[in-house]
Amino acid sequence: MSLPFEWGVALRFLREGRAQSVLILAGVSVGVGVIVFLTALIDGLQNNLLERTLGTQPHVVVRMPEEEPRALQEAGEGEAIASRTVRPAQRARSIVRWQQVRSTVAGLPGVTSSTPLVSGAALAGRGTASRSVALRGVELETFGPAFRLAERMVAGQPALAGAEALIGTQLAADLGIAVGDRFRLTAGSGVAEVLTVRGLFDLGNRDLNQRWVLVPLRTAQTLLELEGGVTSLELRLAEPFTANEAADVIAGRTGLVAESWMRTNQQLLLGLSAQRSSSNLIQVFVVVAVALGISSVLVVSVVQKGREIGILKAMGTSARRVMGVFLVEGALVGLVGSLIGLLMGVGLSLFFQSLARNPDGTAAFPFALTAELCLRTVAIATVTGVLSAVVPARRAAKLDPIETIRYG
Numbered sequence: 001m002s003l004p005f006e007w008g009v010a011l012r013f014l015r016e017g018r019a020q021s022v023l024i025l026a027g028v029s030v031g032v033g034v035i036v037f038l039t040a041l042i043d044g045l046q047n048n049l050l051e052r053t054l055g056t057q058p059h060v061v062v063r064m065p066e067e068e069p070r071a072l073q074e075a076g077e078g079e080a081i082a083s084r085t086v087r088p089a090q091r092a093r094s095i096v097r098w099q100q101v102r103s104t105v106a107g108l109p110g111v112t113s114s115t116p117l118v119s120g121a122a123l124a125g126r127g128t129a130s131r132s133v134a135l136r137g138v139e140l141e142t143f144g145p146a147f148r149l150a151e152r153m154v155a156g157q158p159a160l161a162g163a164e165a166l167i168g169t170q171l172a173a174d175l176g177i178a179v180g181d182r183f184r185l186t187a188g189s190g191v192a193e194v195l196t197v198r199g200l201f202d203l204g205n206r207d208l209n210q211r212w213v214l215v216p217l218r219t220a221q222t223l224l225e226l227e228g229g230v231t232s233l234e235l236r237l238a239e240p241f242t243a244n245e246a247a248d249v250i251a252g253r254t255g256l257v258a259e260s261w262m263r264t265n266q267q268l269l270l271g272l273s274a275q276r277s278s279s280n281l282i283q284v285f286v287v288v289a290v291a292l293g294i295s296s297v298l299v300v301s302v303v304q305k306g307r308e309i310g311i312l313k314a315m316g317t318s319a320r321r322v323m324g325v326f327l328v329e330g331a332l333v334g335l336v337g338s339l340i341g342l343l344m345g346v347g348l349s350l351f352f353q354s355l356a357r358n359p360d361g362t363a364a365f366p367f368a369l370t371a372e373l374c375l376r377t378v379a380i381a382t383v384t385g386v387l388s389a390v391v392p393a394r395r396a397a398k399l400d401p402i403e404t405i406r407y408g
Contacts, residue, residue, distance in 0.1 A: 339378065
């Protein structure tokens with residue numbers, strides 16, 4: 001089966017100008033390889049940073065509004081009455097009808113889990129050692145999978161029942177306790193209870209490992225004197241970057257405060273945005289360089305192949321088909337160069353990823369190589385090749401066959 005006219009002539013021109021073809025293919029391949037390598041690296045670093053940041057943080061926290069400041073009247077003997085605004089101490093308050101609120105928010109699109117939480121300050125002690133901790137009463141059935149607690153356990157079991165607790169490795173070291181040992185937990189309300197350590201976790205954050213004490217929901221309710229209540233609902237979303245929209249919808253429907261991780265981590269978002277902008281800028285410059293390279297080579301090809309183009313037009317080949325020849329050349333250069341560059345970029349990414357490992361066994365250079373990235377890059381390079389060939393193709397189509405054949 002013979003190739004279409006444009007494809008046959010384009011392949012012949014590329015074969016005849018072999019040195020030029022090899023050089024421009026090398027240029028396209030290097031450009032695509034750079035795009036794949038840098039994009040995969042930046043995406044991998046961002047994903048890794050988000051995973052470490054959001055791995056122990058909910059995407060949206062739903063809680064009661066803070067108590068409003070109140071005005072107090074003051075007057076001394078024989079003095080005019082004066083008023084001053086006093087901000088009340090913020091105490092742990094339960095969400096009103098939290099089960100109903102939970103059903104409402106859990107049914108919203110994009111919400112993958114909702115975990116009730118009872119949280120407050122407490123003092124953990126054993127013997128003469130004591131530490132200020134963050135008491136967190138959780139429903140382990142939903143909290144565990146949402147925060148991948150089972151993967152973070154270093155000793156014991158990710159389970160809670162009765163007077164049991166899960167604590168961080170740093171707190172265990174500070175108090176000198178291990179799995180099976182007991183310690184005393186005194187809540188801010190003054191209620192105290194002796195708990196048994198069921199397991200130790202490592203969240204990859206020293207402060208959390210030192211402060212978090214996970215207990216059953218009912219135990220925390222008793223310690224903080226919130227029988228049957230919860231202080232907040234922690235939500236996880238399918239798409240973390242929709243947290244602001246989800247928080248606004250929840251606040252509007254429930255009248256409660258809904259805090260998005262994006263609003264409480266502005267500096268992190270600024271850093272991610274700067275990384276993304278730098279990646280896009282690099283890609284734009286690489287694409288422009290590739291486009292100029294393809295266009296310049298094809299312009300030279302039009303000059304070199306002027307006599308052949310003139311003969312083709314003299315034989316009746318239309319200007320449209322002549323344009324098609326060079327557009328096909330541009331597409332072939334972009335497609336073949338992008339495939340070679342894709343292999344280069346993937347190979348280089350895998351090589352760097354295997355060079356070094358973190359103490360926890362993860363790659364020091366995380367690369368996010370996805371099918372979407374590969375297909376997008378190939379498509380961009382191919383389209384760039386076609387667009388770069390437009391000017392040379394139009395120039396070839398306008399050549400006068402008589403003058404071209406006479407003067408070459």
